[in-house]
Each structure stands twice: as structure tokens, then as C-alpha cells.
Amino acid sequence: xxxxxxxxxxxxxxxxxxxxxxAWELAVEQPEQSGAMSEYEMLMGGADxxxxxxxxxDVFTHAWNELSDPFYDKGPNDKGIGIQLAYxxxxxxxxxxxAAIIAIPVGFLVGMSPLxxxxxxxxxxxxxxxxxxxxxxxxxFIIQDSETSAIxxxxxxxxxxxxxxxxxxxxxxxxxxxxxxxxxxxxxxRTAFQVILPAAAPTILTGMRISIGIAWLVIVAAEMLxxxxxxxxxxxxxxxxxxxxxxxFSIIMIGCVGMLLDLALAKAQKLVEYDE
Amino acid sequence: xxxxxxxxxxxxKVYPTKDGNDLTxxxxxxxxxxKGEFVCIIGHSGCGKSTILNTLAGLDEPTAGAVVMNGKEVxxxxxxxxxVFQNYSLLPWMSALGNVEFGVRARWPDxxxxxxxxxxxxxxxxxxxxxALHRKPSELSGGMRQRVSIAxxxxxxxxxxxxxxxxxxxxxxxxxxxxxxLMKIWSETQQTAFMITHDVDEAIxxxxxxxxxxxxxxxxxxxxxxxxxxxxxxxxxIFQQPGYYQLRNYLVDFLVNRSExxxxxxxxxxxxxxxxxxxPPETTTAAGGADVNNPQLAVNH
Numbered sequence: 001x002x003x004x005x006x007x008x009x010x011x012x013x014x015x016x017x018x019x020x021x022x023a024w025e026l027a028v029e030q031p032e033q034s035g036a037m038s039e040y041e042m043l044m045g046g047a048d049x050x051x052x053x054x055x056x057x058d059v060f061t062h063a064w065n066e067l068s069d070p071f072y073d074k075g076p077n078d079k080g081i082g083i084q085l086a087y088x089x090x091x092x093x094x095x096x097x098x099a100a101i102i103a104i105p106v107g108f109l110v111g112m113s114p115l116x117x118x119x120x121x122x123x124x125x126x127x128x129x130x131x132x133x134x135x136x137x138x139x140x141f142i143i144q145d146s147e148t149s150a151i152x153x154x155x156x157x158x159x160x161x162x163x164x165x166x167x168x169x170x171x172x173x174x175x176x177x178x179x180x181x182x183x184x185x186x187x188x189x190r191t192a193f194q195v196i197l198p199a200a201a202p203t204i205l206t207g208m209r210i211s212i213g214i215a216w217l218v219i220v221a222a223e224m225l226x227x228x229x230x231x232x233x234x235x236x237x238x239x240x241x242x243x244x245x246x247x248x249f250s251i252i253m254i255g256c257v258g259m260l261l262d263l264a265l266a267k268a269q270k271l272v273e274y275d276e
Numbered sequence: 277x278x279x280x281x282x283x284x285x286x287x288x289k290v291y292p293t294k295d296g297n298d299l300t301x302x303x304x305x306x307x308x309x310x311k312g313e314f315v316c317i318i319g320h321s322g323c324g325k326s327t328i329l330n331t332l333a334g335l336d337e338p339t340a341g342a343v344v345m346n347g348k349e350v351x352x353x354x355x356x357x358x359x360v361f362q363n364y365s366l367l368p369w370m371s372a373l374g375n376v377e378f379g380v381r382a383r384w385p386d387x388x389x390x391x392x393x394x395x396x397x398x399x400x401x402x403x404x405x406x407x408a409l410h411r412k413p414s415e416l417s418g419g420m421r422q423r424v425s426i427a428x429x430x431x432x433x434x435x436x437x438x439x440x441x442x443x444x445x446x447x448x449x450x451x452x453x454x455x456x457x458l459m460k461i462w463s464e465t466q467q468t469a470f471m472i473t474h475d476v477d478e479a480i481x482x483x484x485x486x487x488x489x490x491x492x493x494x495x496x497x498x499x500x501x502x503x504x505x506x507x508x509x510x511x512x513x514i515f516q517q518p519g520y521y522q523l524r525n526y527l528v529d530f531l532v533n534r535s536e537x538x539x540x541x542x543x544x545x546x547x548x549x550x551x552x553x554x555x556p557p558e559t560t561t562a563a564g565g566a567d568v569n570n571p572q573l574a575v576n577h
Contacts, residue, residue: 176361176365177365177367179353179359179361180361180367182334182352182353183333183334183335183353183358183359184355184378184379184382184383184432185353185354185355186382194378195367198369199367199369201369274368274369274412275414276368276413276414
């Protein structure tokens with residue numbers, strides 16, 4: 001019997017992973033010890049001085065060690081991956097939620113009123129393409145706090161997709177549905193909550209999903225700049241420590257957390273979706 | 277002149293165009309509806325039927341003229357006038373029951389949850405959707421969707437029911453079944469109904485009077501044709517009623533041959549016509565054999 005599509009896809013995924021990791025493992029094989037140690041090597045106590053990308057087996061061992069104790073804290077230079085990710089998640093969620101609190105109501109108003117739409121459009125079009133990190137110096141100067149500045153950068157980068165999508169979703173609610181509300185004498189507030197919000201919800205959630213993706217991209221760069229804590233700082237700090245095992249491990253963790261954030265928003269999107 | 281249930285006087289709709297030549301869709305339309313009456317309006321596309329209906333609903337502003345219902349001028353939409361839209365206009369994120377409850381809750385905000393539910397379910401049962409209360413519109417066929425829409429309109433018990441070509445998108449079999457259901461629910465509730473249709477047979481089956489519109493621009497309701505066929509009517513047997521084909525031929529003749537002519541009207545009120553009385557049946561049987569698809573009728577088009 002032929003296996004189902006998801007099963008076949010899963011098998012193929014595993015095969016590809018094995019081939020890829022195997023190739024990596026072989027490509028970075030430890031250079032053979034060439035004869036006796038040099039004087040320098042002797043001086044360094046024969047420490048691991050190899051300048052090479054670690055093989056996946058090393059990364060996995062390292063990952064296992066890190067993940068088995070993710071929340072240890074041994075001072076500013078040595079914190080568990082869980083703590084670093086928690087800092088980053090806190091910043092992302094704080095900035096993102098503040099952006100949602102502002103973007104969705106404002107987007108609603110902009111979508112409801114063609115006048116507001118046209119009046120605000122030039123501002124949005126100019127502000128939207130600015131790289132969020134470009135705000136960083138200004139934020140640091142005005143806010144005078146690196147932690148809050150990082151949150152501000154997340155706020156400013158996640159506000160635009162939510163604002164634009166909310167306005168678009170609200171402006172494009174089918175006139176028929178608005179007419180249903182009108183013929184049932186619904187107040188403006190009830191129309192907004194009972195008809196326009198559910199009708200525009202899938203578009204709004206799409207905007208929120210784009211925003212969380214961008215926010216997670218930006219936090220890594222922002223934390224490299226502000227330093228101190230967070231997964232972005234961790235990557236850069238481990239690079240300074242020349243610990244490529246940790247760098248690769250944290251890259252993978254960034255990917256996994258980003259995927260989980262996207263999955264959560266996708267779930268939320270499913271809840272408000274409807275078929276016409 | 278006594279006050280009718282609904283009075284429409286001097287209704288006009290003019291759309292301004294860029295080149296300054298305003299487009300008058302219709303002008304000076306006068307008519308009245310009596311309480312409990314079922315009136316269909318027939319006319320070619322573009323004569324402004326839908327605009328008239330939307331004006332009655334309060335969704336569209338007339339350029340001139342007024343609509344007075346129960347002695348009060350219509351300004352904006354109201355729950356007293358229920359609308360069944362051609363494309364059903366159900367809210368797709370709600371179940372069939374949810375859509376009807378939406379209307380009922382708006383109509384009687386102080387009703388308890390269970391009362392709203394029972395009332396809504398009752399009207400869905402009346403249109404034969406007892407089994408589909410919890411299905412979403414996307415899981416219903418076109419005919420079932422339109423039934424939900426009809427149930428929603430009747431459940432709010434409006435004084436006037438406005439139906440904008442409700443069966444236009446349905447296949448002939450489904451259409452016949454729902455026509456029959458509409459007639460049943462209408463006769464049980466004794467509501468006043470105003471409906472747009474393109475289907476002459478449907479108009480005869482449902483109406484007390486049929487308004488015939490001349491073509492636009494500058495359209496008008498040319499004639500108000502009385503349908504003198506006793507109720508209750510059956511879709512399957514109505515064509516055996518004396519005078520059915522005579523009436524039908526009269527309507528088809530208007531649509532094919534006379535709708536281009538500008539009607540000769542004193543004031544804007546349509547000429548009242550009763551083809552069965554005004555023109556005594558000559559050869560009913562011969563006319564009975566004639567068909568609307570008879571090429572002879574369409575020759576002068």
C-alpha cells in the first residue's frame with residue numbers, strides 16, 4: 001500500500017536531514033594531528049585551537065548540555081539559553097502588544113474613513129520602509145534606556161503591517177454585510193464589533209502574523225546593538241568568545257522560537273477564518 | 277384620498293455624470309401599497325428597480341420625492357422594513373441559526389437567549405431547514421442560503437418585506453420549491469411584500485399586483501397589473517386557471533414590445549390594468565398554447 005502524503009513527506013524530510021548533516025560532518029572532519037605539537041601548542045597546553053566550523057555531532061552534544069539546564073545564571077557572560085530567549089521574548093511581546101493596542105484601533109478608524117485613509121497614507125508610506133534599527137540612536141537618546149529602546153524598535157517595526165492590514169480589511173468589508181447591519185438598525189459600535197470586526201478579522205490576523213515574524217527578525221539585530229541580555233546579544237557574545245558551537249546552537253534556537261511564534265499566530269488565524 | 281400603508285410620491289433618481297449630462301434613471305414615480313399586499317415589479321435591466329427597492333429600504337437616498345410608510349417618512353434603514361438580498365447577504369462566520377438570531381436579537385434586544393433561539397429556530401423550520409441549524413453558509417447550497425435569508429427577514433416580523441430578485445441565482449427546481457415556501461410563510465404572517473423579479477411566471481404566482489416598468493433612462497412604472505387569480509395558488513396547477521395565459525401573454529407582450537415606449541401617465545402613478553377584465557378573453561385556449569419563447573412574440577424586439 002502506498003503511504004499517505006504527509007508520511008512520505010516526513011520520510012523525505014528525515015532523509016534530507018541525514019544527508020545534509022552527514023555531508024556537514026564529513027566536510028569538517030578533524031584535521032589529522034600532524035606530527036608533534038609545535039612549541040606554541042605546547043605553550044597553550046594543547047588546547048583546542050582548530051579554526052573550523054564544528055561538526056553537527058559537537059553541536060548536538062552542546063545543545064543537549066545547554067537544553068538540559070536552560071535557566072542557569074553564572075553572571076553576565078554566562079546565562080542559560082532559556083534565560084536569553086525569555087529576555088528576547090519579553091521584549092518582542094512587549095513591543096508587539098503595544099503596537100497591536102495602537103495599530104488595530106487606529107487601523108480600524110483609518111479603514112472606516114476614506115478621509116483619514118488619504119490623510120494618513122503619506123505618513124505611513126514614508127515611515128513604513130524605514131529600517132527599524134535606524135530608529136535606535138534616536139530612541140536611545142530620547143528614552144535613555146537600552147532595554148526600553150529595544151522594545152521601542154520592536155514596537156515601531158511591528159506596527160505597520162498590523163495598521164495597514166487592519167485598515168485594508170476594514171475598508172474592504174463587503175457592502176452587503178454593512179447593509180445587513182444597517183437594515184437591522186445596529187448602532188455604529190455594534191456594527192463595528194458584530195459585523196466589521198469578524199469580517200475583517202482574518203486580514204487583521206494576517207497583519208499580526210507578518211508583524212510577529214518581523215519583530216522576531218529585528219530583535220536579534222537590536223539586541224546585538226544594545227547588548228546585555230537576549231538571544232541576539234548571546235549570538236554576538238559567543239562569537240566574541242569564539243564558541244561556534246553556541247553560535248550555531250543559538251541560530252537553530254532562533255529558528256525554532258520563530259517557528260513557534262508563527263504557528264501560534266497561524267492557530268489564531270484559523271479561529272477567525274471563515275469561508276464565503 | 278385615504279392614506280395607504282405605503283405611499284411613494286414623486287420619486288426620482290438622477291446620477292450626475294462627468295460631462296454634465298445628468299443621467300435620470302427614473303423620475304416622478306408614484307405608487308401605493310396596501311397592507312398585506314404582495315407586489316412584484318418587473319422591468320428590463322437598468323430601469324432602476326433595485327434603486328427603487330433600496331430607496332424603500334432606506335439604503336439609498338432619492339434625488340427627489342418621498343416614501344411614506346404608516347404615515348411616517350422613510351429616512352434611513354429600519355427594522356420595520358426587512359430586506360432579502362439577491363446574494364443572500366448572510367454573515368459567513370455565523371451558523372444558519374446565528375444569522376437568524378442576529379436579526380431577532382437586533383429586533384428584540386431585551387429577549388432572553390432561549391427566547392431568541394426558539395423564535396429563530398421556529399422560522400428556520402418554517403423554511404425547511406430544521407436539519408441545518410448549525411451549518412455555516414458555506415456549507416449550504418444556494419437555495420438553502422436563500423431560505424436562511426428569508427427566515428431572517430420574516431423572523432424580525434417587519435411591516436414591509438423587500439425582496440431583491442431573491443431567486444435570481446437559483447436553479448429552476450429549487451426556485452419552485454422556495455417560491456411555494458415563500459407563499460406559505462407569507463400567507464401565514466400576512467406581511468406586505470415588494471419583490472423584484474425577472475420571471476413572469478414567478479410574478480403571477482406570487483403577486484396581487486404586478487408593476488411593469490418601462491426601460492431606462494427616464495424609466496417609469498407604466499402599469500400596475502392586477503392578478504385576478506384566486507389564492508391559494510399552486511405552482512403546479514396555476515397554469516390551468518382561466519385567464520393565466522392571457523395574463524402571461526399580456527405581461528410578456530409588454531416586456532417584449534411595449535417597454536421601450538414612454539408611458540402616457542397622468543401624474544406619476546401607473547395605469548391600473550386588469551387584463552382579464554379590460555380585454556375579455558378572446559381565445560383563451562389558443563392563447564394558452566402560446567409560449568413566451570414563441571419567436572413570433574420576439575420578432576418586434
